[in-house]
Amino acid sequence: MADEAIEVLLEEGRTFPPPDAFRQSGNLNDAAVFERADKDPEGFWAEQARELDWFRTWDKVLEWDCPWAKWFIGGKINVSYNCLDRHVKTARRNKAAIIWEGEPGEERVLTYRDVWREVNKFANALKKLGVQKGDRVALYLGMVPELLIAMHACNRIGAVHSVVFGGFSAESLRDRINDASAKVLVTGDGGYRRGTVIPLKKNADEAVEGSPSIENVVVVQRVGSDSGAVMKEGRDHWWHELMAGAPLWCEPEPMDSEDMLFSLYTSGTTGKPKGIVHTTAGYLLGVYLANKWVFDMKEDDVFWCAADIGWVTGHTHIVYGPMANGATQVMYEGSPDWPDKDRLWRMVEKYGVTIFHTAPTAIRTFMRWGTEFPAAHDLSSLRLLGSVGEPINPEAWMWYHEHIGHGNCPIMDTWWQTETGHPLITPFPGVTTLKPASATRPFPGIEADVVDEQGKSVPLGGGGYLVLKRPWPAMLRTVFNDPDRYVETYWSRFPGMYFAGDGAKRDKDGYFWLLGRVDDVMNVSGHRLSTMEVESALVDHQAVAEAAVIGKQHEVKGQGICAFVSLIAGVENTPELVEELRAHVARKIGAIARPDELYYAAELPKTRSGKIMRRLLRDIADGKALGDTTTLADPTVVAKLKEQYEDE
Ligand code: WT7
Numbered sequence: 255m256a257d258e259a260i261e262v263l264l265e266e267g268r269t270f271p272p273p274d275a276f277r278q279s280g281n282l283n284d285a286a287v288f289e290r291a292d293k294d295p296e297g298f299w300a301e302q303a304r305e306l307d308w309f310r311t312w313d314k315v316l317e318w319d320c321p322w323a324k325w326f327i328g329g330k331i332n333v334s335y336n337c338l339d340r341h342v343k344t345a346r347r348n349k350a351a352i353i354w355e356g357e358p359g360e361e362r363v364l365t366y367r368d369v370w371r372e373v374n375k376f377a378n379a380l381k382k383l384g385v386q387k388g389d390r391v392a393l394y395l396g397m398v399p400e401l402l403i404a405m406h407a408c409n410r411i412g413a414v415h416s417v418v419f420g421g422f423s424a425e426s427l428r429d430r431i432n433d434a435s436a437k438v439l440v441t442g443d444g445g446y447r448r449g450t451v452i453p454l455k456k457n458a459d460e461a462v463e464g465s466p467s468i469e470n471v472v473v474v475q476r477v478g479s480d481s482g483a484v485m486k487e488g489r490d491h492w493w494h495e496l497m498a499g500a501p502l503w504c505e506p507e508p509m510d511s512e513d514m515l516f517s518l519y520t521s522g523t524t525g526k527p528k529g530i531v532h533t534t535a536g537y538l539l540g541v542y543l544a545n546k547w548v549f550d551m552k553e554d555d556v557f558w559c560a561a562d563i564g565w566v567t568g569h570t571h572i573v574y575g576p577m578a579n580g581a582t583q584v585m586y587e588g589s590p591d592w593p594d595k596d597r598l599w600r601m602v603e604k605y606g607v608t609i610f611h612t613a614p615t616a617i618r619t620f621m622r623w624g625t626e627f628p629a630a631h632d633l634s635s636l637r638l639l640g641s642v643g644e645p646i647n648p649e650a651w652m653w654y655h656e657h658i659g660h661g662n663c664p665i666m667d668t669w670w671q672t673e674t675g676h677p678l679i680t681p682f683p684g685v686t687t688l689k690p691a692s693a694t695r696p697f698p699g700i701e702a703d704v705v706d707e708q709g710k711s712v713p714l715g716g717g718g719y720l721v722l723k724r725p726w727p728a729m730l731r732t733v734f735n736d737p738d739r740y741v742e743t744y745w746s747r748f749p750g751m752y753f754a755g756d757g758a759k760r761d762k763d764g765y766f767w768l769l770g771r772v773d774d775v776m777n778v779s780g781h782r783l784s785t786m787e788v789e790s791a792l793v794d795h796q797a798v799a800e801a802a803v804i805g806k807q808h809e810v811k812g813q814g815i816c817a818f819v820s821l822i823a824g825v826e827n828t829p830e831l832v833e834e835l836r837a838h839v840a841r842k843i844g845a846i847a848r849p850d851e852l853y854y855a856a857e858l859p860k861t862r863s864g865k866i867m868r869r870l871l872r873d874i875a876d877g878k879a880l881g882d883t884t885t886l887a888d889p890t891v892v893a894k895l896k897e898q899y900e901d902e
Pocket residue numbers: 520566567641642643644645646667668669670671672673693754755756768769770771777780781782
């Protein structure tokens with residue numbers, strides 16, 4: 255973010271104190287919790303962990319051999335038991351757990367007892383396919399209840415799930431399956447998106463051809479005959495056929511607190527995505543508490559997190575957190591502008607949604623569409639709003655507050671990452687005075703700081719790198735099959751501290767203002783992509799000699815993808831080729847990675863040691879004066895490029 259923009263943010267003077275209703279009856283309305291947790295974090299987390307249902311309580315709260323953490327050692331617990339059986343034993347058994355709407359308009363309501371039954375049955379089906387404790391199961395589905403059911407079925411028997419976003423390409427799916435050596439893949443015949451069918455099964459088939467570890471593929475029938483899905487004898491099984499014969503009870507596996515719960519792939523600074531490893535008890539505790547306290551989930555709430563389960567937000571704020579709290583939630587399959595741009599607001603009105611959670615990029619899209627769409631619906635059921643995934647700008651915050659919340663709903667701007675498990679810098683509606691576009695302050699028990707290049711704490715008012723100085727239960731434990739990368743990425747830059755990869759400033763009140771990534775990770779519509787990933791996809795094309803990719807400020811997406819490519823000698827630089835290269839990236843990675851802008855460069859600016867200087871490309875793309883070019887091998891390269899860029 256540019257310095258001027260940061261200054262504007264810090265001058266943001268508006269404040270919004272907690273409304274009386276939250277002050278009085280918010281799930282967290284005692285500010286003393288923060289102090290207590292700070293003095294005795296282990297005692298704090300242990301006290302909270304007693305609210306979960308344990309088969310055996312822990313012997314020791316924490317073993318911390320930086321950067322290796324173990325929480326609740328000796329404890330035995332099962333996640334699906336906590337999210338389902340616990341509620342099914344009470345009057346919640348008949349409560350709606352999931353109110354699902356398909357994009358074409360059909361509805362399904364599943365009570366806690368219904369989800370429990372389906373989870374038990376699918377857990378048995380997985381066992382029958384030979385899945386055992388510790389085995390990996392890959393899930394590649396759209397937003398259908400079966401995805402959530404399959405995730406709980408995995409954790410019920412101690413299998414590790416790895417969800418791959420349904421918008422990823424066959425190749426991305428294959429890489430993730432292979433990295434995890436998954437035994438089973440659960441997919442669908444297709445999914446609906448903006449009125450068209452997403453060919454999930456076709457992509458899955460293509461992926462599995464290069465994935466020798468996959469023994470069985472389970473296929474959810476969502477689309478039917480239009481899908482064109484072909485079943486492979488002996489390998490592929492219809493979900494509904496497996497379920498028809500599955501017994502209704504499956505004993506929940508008593509898992510060790512530190513047993514792996516899931517892995518989820520996310521982009522780092524290199525081309526290869528990393529499998530972030532979360533474990534059982536710590537993650538469950540973190541997401542239970544975060545949903546209870548940040549989103550203030552109450553018995554009669556209707557919660558809607560409009561994220562995809564393929565990202566960590568959907569794991570934490572759909573599959574695990576709300577269900578650990580016994581909440582009712584809405585789940586939607588499709589696009590927010592299908593059939594019209596009021597789809598989400600129509601659904602808020604129809605189901606009486608009380609808590610709504612989305613991303614800044616979505617809010618900026620709604621702003622662009624215009625206020626008439628939310629205004630056409632009665633949104634008075636809403637009492638609380640959430641924002642996640644990227645820095646929200648004050649204008650979007652105010653728009654959300656006025657046009658969706660009608661001035662009555664506090665906004666929880668939650669900062670966190672796939673790695674952190676749940677929001678770590680976040681307001682709480684009963685205690686936090688909000689400032690538009692600040693994620694405010696750390697979660698109880700979390701010690702966050704802003705440090706300089708040397709790792710020295712920067713006094714209030716200053717900016718630097720965001721770090722976390724203490725372990726927390728829901729933190730990632732490692733990178734799957736790559737412990738060195740875990741140490742290197744998160745714990746090496748500042749020894750003894752977790753390096754988040756984000757820049758941040760703190761104001762005089764100690765509020766945090768997140769300023770975006772400081773590494774080669776881009777945040778495109780709240781989705782993480784590395785510049786290297788996109789570069790690799792580009793150079794994979796036969797016409798491309800070299801590529802350099804940068805994130806460029808984008809009005810709606812937060813960041814857009816801007817690529818500079820040099821071509822193999824003799825290849826002509828045509829507009830058609832630009833389109834082909836953009837499409838090539840989308841095919842290789844997924845539509846989210848399609849470059850917004852692509853420029854030809856005769857040569858890319860490099861240092862004398864051959865490193866591409868992305869900083870200069872960023873200056874060119876942002877239309878700024880070029881920074882220091884003295885380390886370049888050939889300074890004329892960048893000058894030529896700038897000229898050419900400005901001509902286009
Ligand atoms: C990166 C993590 C956390 C779930 C979705 C993204 C950025 C996330 C905020 C926020 C400013 C934010 C950071 C972070 N980010 N939330 N409220 N304000 N930035 O998870 O894909 O792991 O990405 O998203 O840059 O490092 P993710």
